Amino acid sequence: MKKIAVILLVFFISLQASANVKIRDLVNVKGIRDNQLIGYGLVVGLNGTGDKTGTEFTIQSLVNMLERMGITVNKDDVKVKNVAAVMVTAKLSAFAKNGSKTDVVVSSIGDAKSLEGGTLLMTPLSAANGQTYAVAQGPISVGGMNVSSGGAGAVKNHPTVGMIPNGALVEREIDFQMNTNFFEIAFNTYNMTNVVRAKDAINAYIGSDVAVITSPTSIKVDIPDVFRTNFYDFMDSVLSVPVEPAGKAKVVVDERTGTIVMGADVRISTVAVSHGNLTITISSTVDTERNLFNPFEETRTETTNIQVQEEPNKLMVVPEGISISDLVKALNSIGVTPRDLISVLQAINSAGALHGELEVM
Numbered sequence: 001m002k003k004i005a006v007i008l009l010v011f012f013i014s015l016q017a018s019a020n021v022k023i024r025d026l027v028n029v030k031g032i033r034d035n036q037l038i039g040y041g042l043v044v045g046l047n048g049t050g051d052k053t054g055t056e057f058t059i060q061s062l063v064n065m066l067e068r069m070g071i072t073v074n075k076d077d078v079k080v081k082n083v084a085a086v087m088v089t090a091k092l093s094a095f096a097k098n099g100s101k102t103d104v105v106v107s108s109i110g111d112a113k114s115l116e117g118g119t120l121l122m123t124p125l126s127a128a129n130g131q132t133y134a135v136a137q138g139p140i141s142v143g144g145m146n147v148s149s150g151g152a153g154a155v156k157n158h159p160t161v162g163m164i165p166n167g168a169l170v171e172r173e174i175d176f177q178m179n180t181n182f183f184e185i186a187f188n189t190y191n192m193t194n195v196v197r198a199k200d201a202i203n204a205y206i207g208s209d210v211a212v213i214t215s216p217t218s219i220k221v222d223i224p225d226v227f228r229t230n231f232y233d234f235m236d237s238v239l240s241v242p243v244e245p246a247g248k249a250k251v252v253v254d255e256r257t258g259t260i261v262m263g264a265d266v267r268i269s270t271v272a273v274s275h276g277n278l279t280i281t282i283s284s285t286v287d288t289e290r291n292l293f294n295p296f297e298e299t300r301t302e303t304t305n306i307q308v309q310e311e312p313n314k315l316m317v318v319p320e321g322i323s324i325s326d327l328v329k330a331l332n333s334i335g336v337t338p339r340d341l342i343s344v345l346q347a348i349n350s351a352g353a354l355h356g357e358l359e360v361m
Contacts, residue, residue, distance in 0.1 A: 023198050024239035027185040030218070034091040035174060037134055041123030043084045043106065043115055049159075050084040050118075051110035058085040058110050065121070084112035088123050088136050090168045094176050101166035104136045114159035116142045125168055136168040180231045185239075186218045193246035195219060201243045249356030251349075253342050256361070260341060266356035271348055 042061055043050075051058040058080045066073055090104040106120055118140050125134040140162035187195060199219050202211040210222045227234035249265040289301070349358045 020242035020244050022239065023185070023201070023241050023243055026194060026198070026243070026245060027187050027219075027239075029235070029239075030184040030186055031176070031178065032094050034093055035127055035133075037090045037092055037125035037127055037168070039088045039123045039125040039136065041086055041088050041106075041136070042121050043086050043108075043112075043118035043140060044082065044121060046082045046084060046112070046115065046118045048081050049114040049116070050082050050112045051080045053079065053081075055080060055085065055110040058083060061085060084108050084115060084118065085110045086115070086120070088120065088125060088168075090125055090134060090136065092127075092133055092170065092174065094174060096170045096173065098170055098173055100170045102134065102168045102170065104164045104167040106140050106162045106164065108160040112160060114142065115140050115162045116159055118162075120164060120167070131172065133172045133174070134168040134170050136164065138164045138167045140164055178231065180223060180228055182220055182222045183235060184214065184218055184220050190217055191246055191248065192216055194243070197246070198241075198243050201241050202238055205238070205241045250359065251345060251354070251356055252359045252361065253345065254361040255342060260345070263356065266354070268348065269353040269355065271351060271353040 040061075042058070042065065053059075059075060059078050062078055062080060062083055063073055063075050085108070086106045087109050088104050088106050090102050092102060096102065104120075104125070106115060108115060120137055120140055122135055122137045124132045125136055126132045141164065142159050142162040185198075187198075195213055195216065195218075199211045199213055202219070202221060203209050206224070208224070210224060212220050212222075214220045221238055223231060223234060247265040248263050249267070250263045251266055252261040253259075345354065345358065346360070348354045
């Protein structure tokens with residue numbers, strides 16, 4: 001039986017003027033960014049799913065913590081099956097203040113089986129400069145499980161990574177000052193058309209040439225004197241200006257999953273496409289005949305049948321400048337399945353008739 005993989009075919013429709021997006025959805029403001037924090041800590045209270053005895057750094061960390069609390073223990077007597085060493089990561093926003101909270105992600109770095117039911121002990125979180133900006137602590141939420149009994153077990157999701165919502169308390173603010181004379185916006189992806197359109201839209205909205213392109217992916221916006229006292233209001237109004245983004249002529253093909261994503265601006269030159277399938281069926285039958293003179297003797301005859309069936313090839317001419325939706329309709333008319341469409345697109349691109357970028361993942 002011929003098995004045909006199910007393929008998801010997605011088409012991106014180009015944005016029309018009625019579907020404009022805000023500039024804030026295409027850019028980020030230079031200087032306003034998250035900061036990565038990291039720390040090393042211990043998770044306790046695990047139900048025998050912690051690190052094994054051979055995990056030396058977990059044992060040493062536990063002994064050092066107990067000694068700081070005034071408890072002296074022998075390293076050889078420490079068992080860590082209810083304790084796990086973890087790395088704690090978090091993001092600190094540019095405007096975070098003392099006392100505000102942020103989420104943290106807790107990831108096992110030893111051989112613990114699960115962090116379910118564990119509690120993270122007080123863990124300092126530092127930035128790349130080595131300074132501590134937050135402290136994390138609290139019970140861990142794990143969206144998975146790892147249970148076993150009698151040699152059988154079951155694992156769901158990823159139980160060695162958990163999260164603590166609002167688990168980190170900000171202890172130090174980031175020194176951040178905005179320039180009230182101007183601000184710069186940087187586009188998330190390179191598209192010069194979008195940069196020009198955004199610049200024109202901002203100038204038209206303000207009524208003067210306050211926006212200037214400083215690089216192929218950034219715009220500098222000067223703050224008029226009348227808005228100096230309302231700097232953030234002015235920034236918000238500029239980022240809320242609608243703009244019609246330009247599409248990109250690109251086709252992305254993932255052969256592993258059979259996914260095809262096509263941009264609406266992709267165009268095809270005049271090209272002829274022929275497509276057909278070849279089906280080969282091999283069947284074998286065995287006939288048994290008894291000997292009339294000896295009922296215990298049988299004669300077996302095996303017959304093999306081979307059938308070859310080829311669908312008639314259909315030659316279709318795709319006119320120049322055809323849109324992606326028309327291309328799909330045309331390919332469907334000659335019986336192209338979504339799986340075969342991947343090969344057809346690659347062949348059209350090799351023929352130089354595909355006007356767009358073809359990316360094979």
